[in-house]
Amino acid sequence: MSAELLPGDEVEVEVGPVAHGGHFVARHEGRVLFVRHALPGERVRARVTSGGPGDRFLRADAVAVLTASPDRVTPPCRYAVPGGCGGCDLQHVSLPRQRALKAEVVAEQFRRLAGEDVEVEVEPVPGDRDGLGWRTRVEFAVDEAGRPGLRPHRSHAVIPVEDCLIASDGVRGAGALARDWPGQRAVDVVAPSEGEPVCVPVPDGEPHAPAVTEHVAVGEWSQDFTLSARGFWQVHPGAAATFVGAVLEMLEPAEGERAVDLYAGVGLFAAALADAVGPTGAVLAVESDPGAVASAADNLAGRESVEVRAGRVDRALKPLVRQGIRADLVVLDPPRTGAGKGVIADLVRLGARRIAYVACDPAALARDTAYLRERGYRRTALRVFDAFPMTHHMECVALFEPAPESD
Ligand SMILES: C[S@@+](CC[C@H](N)C(=O)[O-])C[C@H]1O[C@@H](n2cnc3c(N)ncnc32)[C@H](O)[C@@H]1O
Known part of the structure; x- marks a missing residue:
């Protein structure tokens, strides 16, 4: 019987597929290693960084590349190396392959957690400069x-x-x-x-943080948003406009419609939706962070059709459902954990004709996709954006519509 691997030990392994989280799966004498700084098909010397006997898997870094993938490049940043800065997981990978790997991760999460086959192309965010210089x-x-x-x-x-x-x-x-x-x-x-x-x-x-202003323009539509410098805002300079554009294209809001913006932040989607549904429509924005709620109220001021409600989505939806309130359109943009079964169960009762889901974690989106399907909504579109190049992160925008009775 071979000795158990411990942190600091080095072994030669053949690197297998990408896994969600910026690492790649390899095996050594029956043990699973999640190896960073590697690529599928490579042979590397991997140094164990954590884990030990009894753990389901070990973590490791590729500290020497014995057979390199054709998609391997020299990381542009000298800190993006084993033991260096942990921010960029994929600087050693060509940009097209980074996007292909992210597409594989999305497909794997949907297959495993939603039981759906998806084929996606990961799109660069407009203004991308070879994956560098984007983090605002x-x-x-x-x-x-x-x-x-x-x-x-x-x-x-x-x-x-x-x-x-x-x-x-x-x-x-x-x-x-x-x-x-x-x-x-x-x-x-x-x-x-x-x-x-x-x-x-x-x-x-x-x-205490000062206020900052972000300008967002989508086609003819534009607005300045004011928020705390420490408040949530998309970090890629092209992301906010790209996601608003994708959401509007998917939802196709019409004059007079009623929309709900869940996890509304400082009012990004609510503002665009309010202008699309016009004064005869209505938009309800729900957000739990008091600072974001105050900013949303300022950013949406002057639009009489908009209400900003402070509170958690799981609590705010219950009274709407009890009162039998209906909505034509829903946008939800939850944190990494996703919306979850309870929120999905309540939000489908709003009876929306379209739901746009903006997700920073494809695993959470895939789980919620399964809950939506159980409750009569099918996914009819999915776009994935490389809003965080050089890292394993990405942003998905999915559209859900009521499934035909026969589904
Ligand atoms: C990913 S951000 C999206 C913000 C906004 N849609 C945007 O694009 O700028 C998620 C937002 O959800 C808020 N949030 C987190 N948990 C929440 C909850 N349970 N109920 C309501 N809002 C929540 C956070 O404060 C944050 O503003």
């Missing part, structure tokens, strides 16, 4: 000496860095990495589409 919001960690840096994968350590190549020009030019931040836990750097970048130190506890 970066939280730099600060070490005990006050030096800013980034964290390795699954670690609380801080690696001092001089630059971050996926950060936007505004973030890189803000100067946060050129000085120390004594006494701070982190520093958030935000480069909004309008105005100057801001550096917001993050002490322990809730920090």
Whole structure:
């Protein structure tokens, strides 16, 4: 019997398919290894980074490539290496292959969790610059000496860095990495589409943050959104407009319709929907974060057909269902955990003719797809956007419509 693998041990393995989370599956003497910095078909020397006897799998880094994939490239950033910054999982992969791998992950999640076969092409977000220079919001960690840096994968350590190549020009030019931040836990750097970048130190506890303005334009439609620099906003500069465009195209809102925007943030989809359904229509936006609710109220002010409701979606839907309120259209854009069975059970009772689901985790989307199908909605469209190049993350926009009676 062979010795059990422990962190620090190195083994030669053949690398198999991509798995959700930025790693690749390999096997050694019956044990499963999730290997980072590798590619399918490669032979690598993998160093175990965590796990041990009794664990279902081990984690490892490819520390030497013995047979390289043709899709392997030299990472543009010197920190994107085993043991380096954990932010970019895929810098060693050509951009077309990164997108193909993400498409495989989406297909695998849908097959496993929704029992559906999907074929998707992962689309670049307009304005993409070879996958670099896109991140308009970066939280730099600060070490005990006050030096800013980034964290390795699954670690609380801080690696001092001089630059971050996926950060936007505004973030890189803000100067946060050129000085120390004594006494701070982190520093958030935000480069909004309008105005100057801001550096917001993050002490322990809730920090005060300045407001920033983001301009979004989709075709003829445009609006400025004001929000806290620490509030939720899509980090790719082209993402907000791209997702609004995709949602409007899928929902095809008409004058006078009633729409519900769940997990509404600062009102991005609610604003676009309100203008599409016009003053004879109605939009209800539901959001739980008090800061986002206040921003949404400001951003949507002047549109009498819009109501912003503060509260959790799971609680806010119940009274609507009890009162028999109906909606023609629903947008939902939940956090990574997805909406979940309870929320789906309530939202289908609004009787919408179309539901657009914006998802940052394809696994959560696939689970909710299964719940929607159980309750009479079938998925009729799916787009996937590479809104986080060089990382394993992506954004999906799916459309659901009532299934014909015979389904
Ligand atoms: C992925 S963001 C989407 C925000 C917005 N749709 C946008 O695109 O800018 C998810 C939002 O859901 C909010 N949220 C998280 N859990 C929630 C819940 N249970 N009920 C209501 N809102 C929630 C968060 O505060 C956040 O604003």
